[in-house]
Amino acid sequence: MARKKVKKRKLKVKNVLIVFLFVVFLLLGLAFLTDIKINNIVVKGNLFYSDWEIIEKAQLDDYPSSLKTLSSSIENRLEEDDYIKKVQVSRPSLTKIIIKVEENLPLFYYLPADKTILSDRTEVTDDFPVPTVINYIPDKVYAEFLEAISSVNYDIVKRISEIKYDPNEVDEGRFFLTMNDGNRVYLTLNEFTKIDDYLNIIKEFDNKKGILYLDSGEYFVVNE
Numbered sequence: 001m002a003r004k005k006v007k008k009r010k011l012k013v014k015n016v017l018i019v020f021l022f023v024v025f026l027l028l029g030l031a032f033l034t035d036i037k038i039n040n041i042v043v044k045g046n047l048f049y050s051d052w053e054i055i056e057k058a059q060l061d062d063y064p065s066s067l068k069t070l071s072s073s074i075e076n077r078l079e080e081d082d083y084i085k086k087v088q089v090s091r092p093s094l095t096k097i098i099i100k101v102e103e104n105l106p107l108f109y110y111l112p113a114d115k116t117i118l119s120d121r122t123e124v125t126d127d128f129p130v131p132t133v134i135n136y137i138p139d140k141v142y143a144e145f146l147e148a149i150s151s152v153n154y155d156i157v158k159r160i161s162e163i164k165y166d167p168n169e170v171d172e173g174r175f176f177l178t179m180n181d182g183n184r185v186y187l188t189l190n191e192f193t194k195i196d197d198y199l200n201i202i203k204e205f206d207n208k209k210g211i212l213y214l215d216s217g218e219y220f221v222v223n224e
Helices: 013-034 051-057 071-079 139-150 189-203
Strands: 040-044 084-093 096-103 106-110 115-118 160-165 174-179 184-188 210-213 219-222
Touching: 040 051, 051 071, 051 096, 071 084, 071 096, 106 139, 139 189, 174 189, 184 189, 189 210
Parallel strands: 040 096, 184 210
Antiparallel strands: 084 096, 106 115, 160 174, 174 184, 210 219
């Protein structure tokens, strides 16, 4: 019985070379992509921290590799900070990152508790250039006050030096504010956001000093 010949297949050098070159180019391509760095960082929504402070806290200050830097890692790093509520990272291109921040802003120093109050009602011992609430506010009014001052433009909040809870027989939600510029303002909880127009209102009185009544109408009594 004749033996059947088994044909030996020769490995084609051309095919091996093609596969080898493909692998080399693939590795070079990956190396090139991983070496592309983030070079454009945009920070939005921050009032308390500067852009650079946000970039440092996100560990992006050395402009790391784009592919090695995960958006979720950036968000987690920033959200570990007590003064940051929420972070959203978007990447419109390989080299650009947009960081949108919602901060947990320090609103006021509450003298009766010897604590600084943040917008989420957290109490901290750190010092900030924020208004001082100089007297006790009853719990029910305090909760409404927190909500009211949280809605005020933060640039205006920083212009307030002291806040005194000053109820009268007409309104238990009445407050007396001393501004950094020396003016004073009466304000009630249900009209608290009127203070947002403070700068425009004061301009009408040629920068004179006095008391601005926003609790009953809107009028200004100049200091004698």
